[in-house]
Amino acid sequence: MSAASRPSRVPRPPAPFHRDTPLSEVMVRDVITIQLQDRSSLVDTLMKHHPIHHLPVLEGDVLRGLIAQRDLYRSMLSALYFEGEPELHSFLDDFTDIASIMTPDPLTLEPTNTLDDALQLMLEHKIGCVPVVDDRNRLQGILTDSDLLRILNAVLPPPGAGRAS
Numbered sequence: 001m002s003a004a005s006r007p008s009r010v011p012r013p014p015a016p017f018h019r020d021t022p023l024s025e026v027m028v029r030d031v032i033t034i035q036l037q038d039r040s041s042l043v044d045t046l047m048k049h050h051p052i053h054h055l056p057v058l059e060g061d062v063l064r065g066l067i068a069q070r071d072l073y074r075s076m077l078s079a080l081y082f083e084g085e086p087e088l089h090s091f092l093d094d095f096t097d098i099a100s101i102m103t104p105d106p107l108t109l110e111p112t113n114t115l116d117d118a119l120q121l122m123l124e125h126k127i128g129c130v131p132v133v134d135d136r137n138r139l140q141g142i143l144t145d146s147d148l149l150r151i152l153n154a155v156l157p158p159p160g161a162g163r164a165s
Contacts, residue, residue, distance in 0.1 A: 016154075016155055017115060017154065017155055018115070019114060019115055019116035019119070020115070020116065021114060021115045022111060022112055022114060022115075023109060023110070023111050023112070023113050023114065023115065023118060023132050024111035024112070024132075024141075026115060026143060026147065026151060027111070027140070027141030027142060027143045027147075028141055028142050028143070028144075028147060029140070029141045031056060031139060031141060031142045032046055032050055033056045033057070033058050033139065034055050034056070034057055034058070034098065035057070035058055035059070035098075036057055036058065036059045036064050036065070036098050036099065037098070038098060040096045040097060040098060040101060041090075043055060043067055043098070043101065044072060047069055047072060053068060053069040053129075053146075054066060054067070054068050054128060054129040054142065054144055055067040056131050056139055057102045058139060061138045061139065062136070062137050062138055063106070063108065063131055063133050063138070063139045064102070064104065064105075065098075065099070065102030065103055065104045065105070065106060066102060066103050066106040066129070066131060067098070067101050067102045067103070068128060071101050071102065071103065072101060106127075107121060107125060107127060107130065108131045108132065108133045108137070109121065109130050109131075109132055109133075109143075110133065110134065110135070110140075111132055111134070111140050111141070113132075118130050118143050118148075119148065122148075128144060128145045129142055129145065130142070130143050
């Protein structure tokens with residue numbers, strides 16, 4: 001996806017959602033990604049200009065890793081003394097690469113897996129997103145903790161609804 005366009009982070013209708021809803025029905029398909037050979041500063045730029053906290057790393061169209069916002073911040077700790085963004089980006093590009101920032105081979109699911117599979121995986125491993133890939137590890141979409149909160153918001157009744165007075 002082009003860095004200039006903004007992906008819709010709202011799960012696609014129709015609601016209601018169930019634990020057995022396939023990920024293909026709720027995942028975000030227009031995923032902002034980065035290539036393994038891209039400059040490290042692009043990670044910072046993308047996360048600042050888009051409402052994302054997770055950035056899949058591709059080699060061609062194959063998922064190779066995942067960069068969470070906290071991974072980027074950890075890589076930037078030694079650069080805290082820089083005063084401006086150009087100096088920070090220069091440092092990132094000169095002393096780090098995408099492979100050193102990313103988590104290689106992240107946990108993934110397939111589009112046919114269910115919402116419950118994603119919930120259980122994210123809870124068990126304490127992760128904030130699950131890349132959704134096909135059988136050749138090509139990225140198909142992503143499901144994040146924010147997406148799950150939007151789904152929860154869609155299925156819970158409004159405040160006070162269904163309560164006895």
